[in-house]
Amino acid sequence: MLLVLTAFSVASGLVLAWTNAVTRAPIENARRAEFLAALRSVLPACDNDVAADCVAVVEGGRTWTNHVARKGGVYAGAAFRASADGYGGPIELMVGLRADGTVNGLAVVAADRETPGLGSRIKEAAFLDRFKGRSARDARWCAVRKDGGEIDAITGATISSRAVAQAVRAGLEAYAGHAGEIERAP
Amino acid sequence: MSFRRQFLKGLWEEIPVFRVVLGMCPTLAVSTSVENGIGMGLAATFVLICSNVAVAALRKIIPPKVRIPCYIVIAATFVTVVDLFMNGFAHALHKSLGIFIPLIVVNCIILGRAEAFAGRNSVWLSLADGLGMGLGFTIALIVVAAIRELSGNGTVTVWGDLRWTLPGYQPALIMILAPGGFVTLGCILGLMNRINAALAARTGRYAAPADFDCRHCVICKWGEEPAP
Numbered sequence: 001m002l003l004v005l006t007a008f009s010v011a012s013g014l015v016l017a018w019t020n021a022v023t024r025a026p027i028e029n030a031r032r033a034e035f036l037a038a039l040r041s042v043l044p045a046c047d048n049d050v051a052a053d054c055v056a057v058v059e060g061g062r063t064w065t066n067h068v069a070r071k072g073g074v075y076a077g078a079a080f081r082a083s084a085d086g087y088g089g090p091i092e093l094m095v096g097l098r099a100d101g102t103v104n105g106l107a108v109v110a111a112d113r114e115t116p117g118l119g120s121r122i123k124e125a126a127f128l129d130r131f132k133g134r135s136a137r138d139a140r141w142c143a144v145r146k147d148g149g150e151i152d153a154i155t156g157a158t159i160s161s162r163a164v165a166q167a168v169r170a171g172l173e174a175y176a177g178h179a180g181e182i183e184r185a186p
Numbered sequence: 187m188s189f190r191r192q193f194l195k196g197l198w199e200e201i202p203v204f205r206v207v208l209g210m211c212p213t214l215a216v217s218t219s220v221e222n223g224i225g226m227g228l229a230a231t232f233v234l235i236c237s238n239v240a241v242a243a244l245r246k247i248i249p250p251k252v253r254i255p256c257y258i259v260i261a262a263t264f265v266t267v268v269d270l271f272m273n274g275f276a277h278a279l280h281k282s283l284g285i286f287i288p289l290i291v292v293n294c295i296i297l298g299r300a301e302a303f304a305g306r307n308s309v310w311l312s313l314a315d316g317l318g319m320g321l322g323f324t325i326a327l328i329v330v331a332a333i334r335e336l337s338g339n340g341t342v343t344v345w346g347d348l349r350w351t352l353p354g355y356q357p358a359l360i361m362i363l364a365p366g367g368f369v370t371l372g373c374i375l376g377l378m379n380r381i382n383a384a385l386a387a388r389t390g391r392y393a394a395p396a397d398f399d400c401r402h403c404v405i406c407k408w409g410e411e412p413a414p
Contacts, residue, residue, distance in 0.1 A: 008260070015267065023271055
């Protein structure tokens with residue numbers, strides 16, 4: 001009885017070790033591809049390796065890794081990850097800025113636990129475009145109207161909309177505080 | 187007991203969700219889009235086939251006293267294999283199925299088939315049983331998901347961008363939320379009982395309703411055996 005259980009556990013362990021070895025690289029690649037796609041979708045046109053070209057700044061107790069985009073060696077924009085607690089779980093965003101310090105685009109990296117049809121609508125361009133073209137230097141606009149900002153929340157999904165606005169705002173404030181460092185980084 | 191019979195029984199006669207009423211939790215949780223239903227169904231089918239075959243092959247050496255731990259180890263191993271492969275090769279789907287892939291381990295269908303069928307039948311018949319039950323589960327998920335997604339979101343997402351939208355329809359959001367799952371499932375179970383009662387009436391055989399328990403109920407005509 002003991003022998004059989006032990007044998008089962010050992011066999012199971014061997015199968016899992018093999019699976020882990022086979023799938024480690026594809027999982028890593030899939031995560032990286034997802035990350036790169038999000039970076040590209042929010043950054044302006046550029047020709048450098050945005051994944052490797054980053055400047056880390058510390059603001060508000062956390063480290064913000066800014067991925068810098070360059071075109072012909074000239075600063076073209078930056079992107080960073082931002083996150084906040086949504087309605088059902090964490091929401092992860094990628095925020096991209098242009099060289100003039102305005103928001104170029106937003107992408108939702110993960111918001112899988114938001115209510116389908118309500119909170120999940122934060123992934124729609126109609127909502128994310130409300131942030132586009134606004135200034136990062138003074139981020140007071142970046143809050144839902146209920147909180148005194150200028151972003152229209154999605155009807156019935158105030159909590160998810162607020163989480164997005166708060167995440168973006170924290171990131172923009174970090175950027176504004178260190179804009180010089182990020183833009184002049186070699 | 188032929189391969190064909192064991193396979194077909196999972197598709198109608200003993201279809202896991204609608205007749206045997208097993209696997210309710212994943213059915214209610216992931217049936218918000220057809221894509222999720224297909225992904226969850228196929229993942230569970232794979233685990234079910236593998237665990238059925240493994241249990242049937244090892245049934246002679248598994249001591250009866252520790253058979254449940256052995257079944258669980260087998261199921262957990264295959265679930266982890268599916269989880270890792272799906273994460274690597276179908277990353278977006280893996281993200282949307284989230285916690286429900288690891289939870290296949292405790293899906294009653296897996297342990298139920300190991301205990302009720304694979305533990306006392308040949309590898310060949312257990313393969314048929316796993317295949318039939320798995321496909322039956324997948325079909326059930328797709329049916330529930332199609333109804334919920336169409337009425338609750340106005341779309342049917344088969345896979346990725348292969349999506350069909352119902353034009354000019356104002357979705358009834360509740361259908362895609364948790365209550366909609368219960369409502370849909372309840373209506374389907376009721377319909378299945380009615381169909382089976384009608385079929386039984388035609389052949390003159392008695393058919394038990396889906397939950398197999400009518401002892402306390404005096405309302406409907408299914409509660410009692412028909413006179414011979």
